[in-house]
Amino acid sequence: MDAPGLADLWVAELGRLVARAAHELNNALNGAAMNLEVVRLRAVAGRDAGAVAPFAAAAVAEQEQMAALAGAIVALGRTPRVGHPADVREALGHTATLLGAVVRHHGVTIDGVTGDPAPTAAPAHAARLAVAWALGLAAEAARGAQTADAGDRSGVVGCKLVADGNGSRGAALTVAPRPAPYPAVPDDPVPAVLAAHGIQAAADGVALRLTFPAP
Amino acid sequence: MPQKLLIADDEQKSVVPLTAILEAEGYTVDAAADGQKALDMLNGPAGQDYAVALVDQNMPKLDGMSLLTELRQRQHPVQVIVITGAGSVDLAVEAMRQGAYDFLEKPINLAKLKALIPKALERAQLQQKNAELETRLETYTKFGEMVGQSEPMQAIYQMIDRVAPSNASVLIFGESGTGKELVAHALHKKSERAKGPFFALNCAALPKEILENELFGHEKGAFTGSTNEKPGAFEMASGGTIFLDEVAEMSPDIQVKLLRALESRMVRRLGGKKEIPVDIRIVAATNKNMEKAIADGELREDLFYRLAVVELDLPPLRERGGDVLLIAKEFLTRFAKQNGKKLDGFDDAARDWINTYPWPGNVRELKNAVEKAVIMARGPKVTIDDLASRRHRSTGEYAAAVSVPVGATLAEARRQLVLKTFAASNGDFARTAKTVGIPVAEVRAELQALLERRGGGDAGAAAGDDGAGRAEEGGDAEPPPVALPPDAEAPGVKPAKPPARARKGA
Numbered sequence: 001m002d003a004p005g006l007a008d009l010w011v012a013e014l015g016r017l018v019a020r021a022a023h024e025l026n027n028a029l030n031g032a033a034m035n036l037e038v039v040r041l042r043a044v045a046g047r048d049a050g051a052v053a054p055f056a057a058a059a060v061a062e063q064e065q066m067a068a069l070a071g072a073i074v075a076l077g078r079t080p081r082v083g084h085p086a087d088v089r090e091a092l093g094h095t096a097t098l099l100g101a102v103v104r105h106h107g108v109t110i111d112g113v114t115g116d117p118a119p120t121a122a123p124a125h126a127a128r129l130a131v132a133w134a135l136g137l138a139a140e141a142a143r144g145a146q147t148a149d150a151g152d153r154s155g156v157v158g159c160k161l162v163a164d165g166n167g168s169r170g171a172a173l174t175v176a177p178r179p180a181p182y183p184a185v186p187d188d189p190v191p192a193v194l195a196a197h198g199i200q201a202a203a204d205g206v207a208l209r210l211t212f213p214a215p
Numbered sequence: 216m217p218q219k220l221l222i223a224d225d226e227q228k229s230v231v232p233l234t235a236i237l238e239a240e241g242y243t244v245d246a247a248a249d250g251q252k253a254l255d256m257l258n259g260p261a262g263q264d265y266a267v268a269l270v271d272q273n274m275p276k277l278d279g280m281s282l283l284t285e286l287r288q289r290q291h292p293v294q295v296i297v298i299t300g301a302g303s304v305d306l307a308v309e310a311m312r313q314g315a316y317d318f319l320e321k322p323i324n325l326a327k328l329k330a331l332i333p334k335a336l337e338r339a340q341l342q343q344k345n346a347e348l349e350t351r352l353e354t355y356t357k358f359g360e361m362v363g364q365s366e367p368m369q370a371i372y373q374m375i376d377r378v379a380p381s382n383a384s385v386l387i388f389g390e391s392g393t394g395k396e397l398v399a400h401a402l403h404k405k406s407e408r409a410k411g412p413f414f415a416l417n418c419a420a421l422p423k424e425i426l427e428n429e430l431f432g433h434e435k436g437a438f439t440g441s442t443n444e445k446p447g448a449f450e451m452a453s454g455g456t457i458f459l460d461e462v463a464e465m466s467p468d469i470q471v472k473l474l475r476a477l478e479s480r481m482v483r484r485l486g487g488k489k490e491i492p493v494d495i496r497i498v499a500a501t502n503k504n505m506e507k508a509i510a511d512g513e514l515r516e517d518l519f520y521r522l523a524v525v526e527l528d529l530p531p532l533r534e535r536g537g538d539v540l541l542i543a544k545e546f547l548t549r550f551a552k553q554n555g556k557k558l559d560g561f562d563d564a565a566r567d568w569i570n571t572y573p574w575p576g577n578v579r580e581l582k583n584a585v586e587k588a589v590i591m592a593r594g595p596k597v598t599i600d601d602l603a604s605r606r607h608r609s610t611g612e613y614a615a616a617v618s619v620p621v622g623a624t625l626a627e628a629r630r631q632l633v634l635k636t637f638a639a640s641n642g643d644f645a646r647t648a649k650t651v652g653i654p655v656a657e658v659r660a661e662l663q664a665l666l667e668r669r670g671g672g673d674a675g676a677a678a679g680d681d682g683a684g685r686a687e688e689g690g691d692a693e694p695p696p697v698a699l700p701p702d703a704e705a706p707g708v709k710p711a712k713p714p715a716r717a718r719k720g721a
Binding site for chain 2: 028035
């Protein structure tokens with residue numbers, strides 16, 4: 001049997017992300033529906049608007065959350081545009097939106113998802129796969145550490161994206177879970193496939209560093 | 216009855232509006248932001264106030280299913296409705312298997328939820344009522360470790376309640392296996408000495424020297440091999456109660472020492488010189504006729520009066536009416552649990568036999584019989600074959616029981632007695648007649664009537680010589696059809712062996 005290729009690995013990774021985010025979509029939908037029901041119950045003549053407004057605002061916020069999640073799924077699933085280099089910053093933002101909504105239930109937040117656009121010559125699916133794979137492992141490490149500690153300490157996945165301004169050296173993304181260190185790079189086919197597309201993954205015991213080829 | 220609802224969910228954006236919606240429905244609602252907080256609230260002082268918990272599956276610290284498992288392990292009565300944003304058949308099945316009341320997917324169908332909550336509340340109330348009734352029933356049928364609601368036992372319980380708070384010595388009379396030690400234990404537990412030790416010694420089980428040593432202790436070097444000093448039961452149980460079983464079996468010189476200890480409240484160890492003060496209550500027991508024991512010089516009269524300040528007569532099991540089945544069921548539950556078996560009580564024949572067998576070994580014999588039955592049982596119910604031992608069968612006690620329901624006529628009772636006796640006698644007309652105390656002709660008439668009722672009256676349709684056992688196996692009080700020989704009225708004549716065809720058809 002042939003080793004899985006980039007398309008196979010990315011479809012599988014995206015499938016996992018979407019499946020986990022579906023729960024959050026339902027949560028947001030539920031929140032919107034509940035808040036709208038309270039608005040419906042309370043929006044009667046003579047009722048203090050203050051008893052209604054917070055629920056209306058919450059319903060809107062939930063709908064925005066739904067839109068953000070749906071937008072991230074659409075963006076990550078979209079076919080790359082021909083002639084446009086992939087952007088690591090964009091992949092990081094969408095992945096963090098989906099994954100962050102899920103892992104917050106386990107007390108884990110994803111931090112440092114900021115920065116300038118970071119174009120790369122790597123195929124868009126390879127860049128997306130690299131980011132989702134790295135963040136997924138880091139989130140599990142942060143969650144595991146939090147559970148093992150059994151305390152109230154929150155887990156954090158710290159991200160640091162350095163985009164090369166003139167584009168000659170490519171972008172670098174460092175992912176560091178806290179309080180646990182980054183686990184060793186697992187023996188799975190992803191690093192080799194990424195390497196075949198110019199993306200290098202290296203763990204130093206604390207963080208994972210991904211380097212993307214310059215466009 | 217509890218009416219409060221608990222929402223366990225970390226999604227505040229859902230919890231706040233859901234709380235508002237349910238409060239608008241008239242419920243009192245609390246919320247917990249994670250599974251552990253929910254568990255703490257449910258196990259807290261006001262935990263029993265929650266009748267229904269709406270539990271999100273995906274929560275920090277303790278997820279919904281783990282919370283449900285914890286609650287069921289602790290037998291918390293709250294009805295749990297599991298809610299999840301990522302519904303799957305597996306999760307729903309697992310939730311229901313773990314004892315969830317229902318399973319809902321997000322977004323929550325509010326109409327369904329509003330219909331579900333009153334039903335869950337109803338179930339919670341029903342379970343609470345059941346638990347209350349069970350507790351009340353238990354209070355009525357149990358007393359300490361004793362089980363029984365019969366009149367003689369109610370009298371014993373009242374006596375224990377009256378006597379326990381005093382310091383008076385108690386002498387318990389009762390046949391072997393009636394639970395004398397349980398009574399002693401109950402006396403101790405209900406006394407002000409309950410926090411002190413309870414020390415039980417069987418005076419018949421120990422040789423004289425060892426019993427003396429056990430009771431009074433010894434000093435170092437008191438006898439060969441006594442390398443250390445050892446306090447006796449009187450010292451160790453000081454502040455508590457000593458139970459002396461089979462006290463009449465004690466040797467005369469120990470009786471003297473015991474009497475002295477009871478009178479002076481001081482003991483002296485073997486080989487010791489100093490008197491040690493003890494604060495002790497004595498509860499003794501015997502299955503002997505004490506008057507005879509005193510007359511025969513086996514028991515000192517002064518010791519008897521010292522021990523028997525209060526006398527308590529424990530009835531044998533055969534005089535405790537419905538307690539027998541109650542105790543049997545209690546043992547069945549206990550041993551089924553110990554042996555990991557699911558048994559649905561006793562079948563009719565076993566129940567009849569339990570109720571009618573005289574249980575000469577009392578509760579101890581019943582306990583052993585039920586333990587063996589639980590181990591042997593293959594079906595969902597314990598049968599008479601599981602219960603009765605080889606001894607029961609060989610002595611005829613297996614088939615000897617006659618169960619006559621209240622409301623039966625004398626004729627019916629007589630008929631059952633005759634038929635059962637006939638079966639137990641292995642089909643011996645003369646022996647049956649002699650045992651029951653009626654003419655052989657009347658035995659024959661009862662059997663003839665039985666055959667006619669079965670639509671036969673056919674003297675050729677016959678049973679075998681194993682009729683007694685088979686009648687029991689079927690739970691039927693009537694023996695199988697028998698052939699009535701023409702000379703059956705002659706003493707000692709047994710029914711003819713039936714032909715094979717008839718035996719098969721019987």
